[in-house]
Amino acid sequence: MLQNKRVIYFFLILSILLSNCTNSTIVFTDDFENESLDEWSKSGAGKVYLDASKSHSGKQSICFESGEGFKNRAFIALENKTITSLERFYGSMYMFVEEASPDGVHWTMIQASGTTPNGFHSEIRYGGQHQKRIMANYDTNPIKTDCWHHTQFKIPEKKWFSVQWFFDRKSNNAKLWIDGKLVHELNANDVDKGCLANDNNQNWTFPLFEQLTLGWVDYQKGGGSRKIWIDDVILSKEKL
Template sequence: MASERVRGRRGVIAGAVAVAALGCSGSKTEAGDEAAGSGSCPVAALVCEDFEGQPLGQAPGAPWTPEGEGTALVDDQRAFGGRHSLRLETTAGWDGRALLGLSDAALFPTTHLFGRARLYLTEASPDGVHWTMVQASGPTEAEGVWDGPFTAELRYGGQHQQRLMANYDTPGTYDTPPAGPASDCWQHSQTVMPQGQWTCMEWEFDAETDTMRLWFDGAAIEDLTVGTMGEGCVNPGTAEVWYYPDSFEAMHIGWVDYQNTGGSRELWIDDVALGTERMGCD
């Protein structure tokens, strides 16, 4: 929930998600097409990245698209596997986000998205600041709610006391004129975001059963398994219903704070993989 959001531009990551993984080799966007690197992509991965084949000190190249005024650079200071990882540093608020976008045809569109990533977060955003670290989005329709299709976004991040949160939003509502209903819905967890250590984060976004799930180090975060309704919404435009995308078309991985009071965040991401089956952390 972010009832006091500060948005310098469009108030959400339009058409995007965060991603995940382990055991990849360079960049891979379809079976048998890998850049040089060590190890191999999980068998079920359709897109994966371990940053070993990416130049140090530069933003990752295709198929990734950097977004925001924060930095996302290949780094050798800290890595989970191999020598390289991606270091992200944000500045305050939406404009200061550090994200990588992906809409690769090897994976999208899809109705069932799994991901995993190794994350090392120095310190989570302070109490009350809403953040997102993984997100998927696509078009949907809701008769009687909005006249025509609109974009729906499913996210995992957090907000209160550095605890995790599932979030649903409809970014078209921030356009002028609005291109979707107002929502911004939440489901809070009792689990605190791990800090100062490598964590394997996995997620599932399922448009076929209208369900989203999250795992940390192989253990399900049970109170963040969400269907079509969470604990509440900032705005009543969808009558608190989470209308899932008909299919997912894009995603982002990284970090964004929606308020300007959170300061700077630093994190590393390594061993990213995406597919339509769960890949696990082993």
């Protein structure tokens, strides 16, 4: 009996330790089960709202309805001390894309932005452009860059899928996983990679992470409207 109690006690302590370790790794979560989006700010003329018609877990998710061009984007943004304190972080969420942007229209769905050590503003993004293929994008102001790194992976449509990303401002590296598969790593190769302007010598200089933006924007007109859902957002110091 005493031996059994010791075994139970051991596994109880182990469970607590593992739980504490996991909790210290996670820095932010939102399953969108609340009645408001108090921790997020909205931007763009598109619609952003909590929606009970679809969810990956629980009773509701957040729906984005965007239109043509940057003005009609549908975005939510997170700005807090947790974000600015991170030199690198992992993010994860589930997405449901009704229909991705048509060929030739450049879109963004994930963006981290802020001021670089060199004093200019930069944005590191994941989205896509050609034949609905995933693309990493980097842009700056006031200096001009607008860099791209294409992949061969097409974004899933009409189903829930997992999205995980990694941003590291020390190594200027980014990674993206779709349903657990690594589909992009910025520093892995230079295939189909370049910049429209050369004010930063082709470099992707990452910023201090001042803002994380999620949602959808089509930068060009002519692609119609988009409707997507996001659920179960997690930010963490380590990959979960």
